Ligand SMILES: O=C(O)CCC(=O)C(=O)O
């Protein structure tokens with residue numbers, strides 16, 4: 001049906017054997033179609049030391065790849081940073097926390113102490129150099145007291161263009177799980193943001209009609225700081241198929257984890273953050 005799909009743009013989790021059932025269950029609960037394709041062998045490193053049979057390749061892990069965009073300063077995309085095991089751990093943690101049992105729910109916000117499965121991924125990010133300038137990368141803690149947000153996207157769902165609120169420190173991370181989508185970046189001057197805080201924060205100039213698509217694949221970690229965080233909006237279109245150049249991505253169930261750090265003065269004024277175990281769940 002979609003012959004023109006590039007293999008490279010099809011992603012699946014069929015090798016997440018113990019996670020598959022849970023995702024299927026989650027997906028059934030959400031009455032969402034969840035057809036997942038086989039991962040392409042070119043995406044993976046195959047162990048040369050272990051004996052291979054024709055039908056059972058030993059999948060070790062895709063190769064991590066760091067991507068920057070010259071036009072969006074402060075955007076770093078680390079593809080395949082999380083191994084399959086690490087992705088599974090996160091997905092399992094999210095499923096077991098039952099955030100999305102209610103079919104009306106597509107967003108869960110954690111306050112205060114972060115769950116251990118998120119804590120472990122923060123450790124990976126802190127120990128991976130190059131995401132942020134030193135003052136952010138080495139701040140302690142990197143995302144503690146963050147309002148961590150877990151978003152669930154059914155095929156066709158998206159998020160409207162926005163710049164993350166100024167109550168959060170610079171240095172934001174979005175982890176992508178389960179399937180791919182395209183995030184679109186536009187200069188923030190193009191979008192009506194009712195807050196002078198954002199205006200020309202980093203004094204870089206953009207063509208008002210520029211739109212830059214970035215493919216977010218499962219296991220990737222997107223980091224935004226400086227101009228990328230303040231001078232560009234990001235959005236995910238409400239569509240079942242993303243088109244990027246001549247490639248298409250069929251949307252499937254996607255989960256993302258956004259990690260941020262709340263500013264100190266905001267913590268004092270926000271009583272929700274004093275409760276270490278609370279989380280709020282709502283519809284995006
Ligand atoms: O779900 C995503 O990939 C992005 C989420 C986002 O932009 C946010 O939580 O502010």
Ligand SMILES: [Fe+2]
Pocket residue numbers: 162163164234
């Ligand atoms: Fe955002």
